[in-house]
Amino acid sequence: MSFTIQNVLIPVDQAYETVDVQINAGQIAAVGSQLEVVGTAVDGQNKLLLPGFFNAHTHSSEMWQRGIIPPVPLELWIAELYEFSPLNPEQIYLSALGTAVETLLSGGTSVVDHLVLIPGQELETVAAAVRAYQEIGIRAFVAPLIQDEALSAGVPSGGAAIDHDPYLRSTTATLNLVEEMVQQFHRPAEGINILVAPTGIQLCSDALFKGCIDLSDRYNLCRHAHLLETKAQKLLAQEKYGCSAVEHLQQIGYLSDRTSLAHCVWLDDADIEILAETRSTVVHNPLSNLRLGSGIAPLLKYRQAGVNVTFGCDGAASNDSQDLLEAIKIGSLLHNVTDLDYQHWTTPRQAVEMASLGGAKGLNVSEELGSLTVGKQADLVMYDLTSLSLLPRTDPIGLLILGRPTNAVDSVWVRGDRIVAAGQVNTIDVNNLRQQLFQHSEWVTQRRSQELRQVEARYRSVMGLPESSSGYS
Amino acid sequence: MSFTIQNVLIPVDQAYETVDVQINAGQIAAVGSQLEVVGTAVDGQNKLLLPGFFNAHTHSSEMWQRGIIPPVPLELWIAELYEFSPLNPEQIYLSALGTAVETLLSGGTSVVDHLVLIPGQELETVAAAVRAYQEIGIRAFVAPLIQDEALSAGVPSGGAAIDHDPYLRSTTATLNLVEEMVQQFHRPAEGINILVAPTGIQLCSDALFKGCIDLSDRYNLCRHAHLLETKAQKLLAQEKYGCSAVEHLQQIGYLSDRTSLAHCVWLDDADIEILAETRSTVVHNPLSNLRLGSGIAPLLKYRQAGVNVTFGCDGAASNDSQDLLEAIKIGSLLHNVTDLDYQHWTTPRQAVEMASLGGAKGLNVSEELGSLTVGKQADLVMYDLTSLSLLPRTDPIGLLILGRPTNAVDSVWVRGDRIVAAGQVNTIDVNNLRQQLFQHSEWVTQRRSQELRQVEARYRSVMGLPESSSGYS
Numbered sequence A, B: 001m002s003f004t005i006q007n008v009l010i011p012v013d014q015a016y017e018t019v020d021v022q023i024n025a026g027q028i029a030a031v032g033s034q035l036e037v038v039g040t041a042v043d044g045q046n047k048l049l050l051p052g053f054f055n056a057h058t059h060s061s062e063m064w065q066r067g068i069i070p071p072v073p074l075e076l077w078i079a080e081l082y083e084f085s086p087l088n089p090e091q092i093y094l095s096a097l098g099t100a101v102e103t104l105l106s107g108g109t110s111v112v113d114h115l116v117l118i119p120g121q122e123l124e125t126v127a128a129a130v131r132a133y134q135e136i137g138i139r140a141f142v143a144p145l146i147q148d149e150a151l152s153a154g155v156p157s158g159g160a161a162i163d164h165d166p167y168l169r170s171t172t173a174t175l176n177l178v179e180e181m182v183q184q185f186h187r188p189a190e191g192i193n194i195l196v197a198p199t200g201i202q203l204c205s206d207a208l209f210k211g212c213i214d215l216s217d218r219y220n221l222c223r224h225a226h227l228l229e230t231k232a233q234k235l236l237a238q239e240k241y242g243c244s245a246v247e248h249l250q251q252i253g254y255l256s257d258r259t260s261l262a263h264c265v266w267l268d269d270a271d272i273e274i275l276a277e278t279r280s281t282v283v284h285n286p287l288s289n290l291r292l293g294s295g296i297a298p299l300l301k302y303r304q305a306g307v308n309v310t311f312g313c314d315g316a317a318s319n320d321s322q323d324l325l326e327a328i329k330i331g332s333l334l335h336n337v338t339d340l341d342y343q344h345w346t347t348p349r350q351a352v353e354m355a356s357l358g359g360a361k362g363l364n365v366s367e368e369l370g371s372l373t374v375g376k377q378a379d380l381v382m383y384d385l386t387s388l389s390l391l392p393r394t395d396p397i398g399l400l401i402l403g404r405p406t407n408a409v410d411s412v413w414v415r416g417d418r419i420v421a422a423g424q425v426n427t428i429d430v431n432n433l434r435q436q437l438f439q440h441s442e443w444v445t446q447r448r449s450q451e452l453r454q455v456e457a458r459y460r461s462v463m464g465l466p467e468s469s470s471g472y473s
Helices: A060-065 A074-081 A089-104 A122-136 A171-185 A206-219 A231-241 A245-251 A269-278 A286-291 A299-304 A324-338 A348-362 A396-402 A430-439 A450-462 B060-065 B074-081 B089-104 B122-136 B171-185 B206-219 B231-241 B245-252 B269-278 B286-291 B299-304 B324-338 B348-362 B396-402 B430-439 B450-462
Strands: A002-012 A015-024 A027-032 A040-043 A047-051 A053-058 A108-116 A139-145 A192-194 A223-227 A259-263 A281-284 A308-311 A380-384 A409-414 A417-421 B002-012 B015-024 B027-032 B040-043 B047-051 B053-058 B108-116 B139-145 B192-194 B223-227 B259-263 B281-284 B308-311 B380-384 B409-414 B417-421
Touching (some): A053 A308, A053 A348, A060 A089, A074 A450, A089 A122, A108 A122, A122 A139, A171 A206, A223 A245, A231 A245, A231 A450, A281 A348, A286 B324, A299 A324, B047 B396, B053 B281, B053 B308, B108 B380, B122 B192, B171 B206, B281 B348, B299 B308, B308 B348, B324 B348
Parallel strands (some): A002 A047, A053 A108, A108 A139, A281 A308, B002 B040, B108 B139, B139 B192, B223 B259, B281 B308
Antiparallel strands (some): B015 B027, B047 B380
């Protein structure tokens, strides 16, 4: 299928040009002035064309808990999250669709779904998410979230001897499951990729990490994990390894140029050097880091050290949205308060490159994606510059990144397939999705986790907070 | 004109109730179950009703420069801002309409417009903004921005002897102008209020502040100003007064329970005590503070000290949007990283109260506005809880504040007049506004301020930054 976008604005160097863009067989075939119309003509007038962005870290099924967890730090938040009733595969399917719609309508063409697996229905969970992503047509990097230690092991002991329950599944059984998922679902040419994705050092043994490295090498899979999201995790790494989490991950060989690491809030300068050396990618989730009070990731230091950085929304229970443009805006602005020298601050054009090419690099697909380059895949987003939120006319990329674009995405193509046109998703019925989400949920006015109360006392003690009689609310 | 909203969700204590709300003669007449339908019936099913929020600090005409100024700190940003061609009253009118539309569609029913005046057309500037606000029907607090010192006086001298040009108008002439504006436009009963609004200590003499206090007392006007937005302003106050800016404003009598102060980033504990004692209001503009790298205002300290706090978008050249829900979200989340004890963090319900009642308190109208209370004015916003961005159903206020509501405002009433219905502004033609904004502007690909280059060397030296050869870009 071929088409030609006519008279569309694209960024070049520090300026813009109005060009035509020819797409053929899912790839960018030509970019230039007054090109011959090949296939369908698409009107690009008063529109801006950019490469699709990557929502490079999320957990789609958290959509079911968005808006409901009170403002508490990660270690208490996660106790709340896991106390909700387990989901079923139909819900996984619906929240994957919802995540995809919000990502597409905020400039994303790819999603990295660090997917929480339903115990006992792990393959069905992945099947449901994959089905959703294939139906809607977004490019998906499904990263089944695995661990082999119990949740309580994720909080530092503070020197106390604590017995943790064993995890519900053995390390070997978990690795076998992941291998089965790879064999069933990993189809890069069709836009569906499986990643190895231990949740992070706080809940995973070295054996699990090493098994993932082995799978990654054998099947050519990218690697994903959370890394040092909270100060508590930094303390935990010292307790567990006697060195920093980054040093440990380097020693066991997990870091590489196809490893992307979500959060990276609590790294020191030596850790940053290791990320640069190993060419690992940082996925910055600024809204989640603020929501959970995790801290401000040292983004400007990463960029100065040459570490590749891209953006994610994180799961919708810690954000509580999947609006990628919002994450990019805040991920750009937030760091201006961390460095007095504005010459280090992130410009809107740099943010666009981080969100597109930066995402592609972290997933080892920068040869095929991430820029408007002839020969690359046509994962494209076209913005309507006559949207009120992008007026008056000034600098289109400045308006897009520093503003609050609303109803600004006109069209989205993934592998050359137009899945959004005139601002509407045309591969699925969004009104029906809304009805399904509505019917499968109810308004909740008050809840309090029992598990949270149990974790809370230890958390407050380890973190040096005064004892609480009243609980968090 | 009367109407009755039926079966609408409202917050009560820590829960929700489904109620009917009767509105009569612009006021809330009754709230309860199964009320008689008085006047028109309005369907409130699957909708949430809240008091309208206050966009408690903005500069509407900055909309013409949104998206275009690169990431630089305030003192350089403002040099860029003032280098643009002066606007005309027609542009003032259009940007006031644009500011109002974005505020209304993000939950605001009142706007505080710290309005930059066109030199030589000061009354025409206010007339144009007032015309826009009356046409669209938003409640307006127009705060004509005045100063009596030249822009270059706003940067600390660092001990150097610097001659500043005199300001274009005398202090007395400026005060006379403001008095004329009060006489022509101050009509609280019609929803148009004039405030006294010196820009701040950085560009105003004591004589100007004292003249404003006198006008405020004689005409019963609220007071507004910027306060300690940047570290440079803190240094400047010490140079200028030998004490903190807050101590000085208290000494000259500017602080009061009808004084609202934008930013308040660089206050120390003694300053915060003074704000609490004088019952002054802090207007928090988190996005602008991040965009300009000004810093993180000590919001949690304000709240613990009992200082009234509300939210603003700030002008659209330093944000670069007028989406009030975005400002409220970031203004809630941002501070979680400043205090390890999550029991101090702002909850979504607290944020709603700050944005509504907090705004009303700062403008001395908390008897008439800011809550769903019988007898108060009907400045109301009704949200569509079936918007995809507010699904699945969990906690409606959690979704609204922590999420990223898109197309979620169904209806807006100001003084009982419905100015938004089914998500569309019905008092002005928004498509025509978009065309006007489009026609009065052009895409700009590259610009650099000459004035900025002159200010930049002094700024870098005073702030202890290394000399720059290349400039900021």
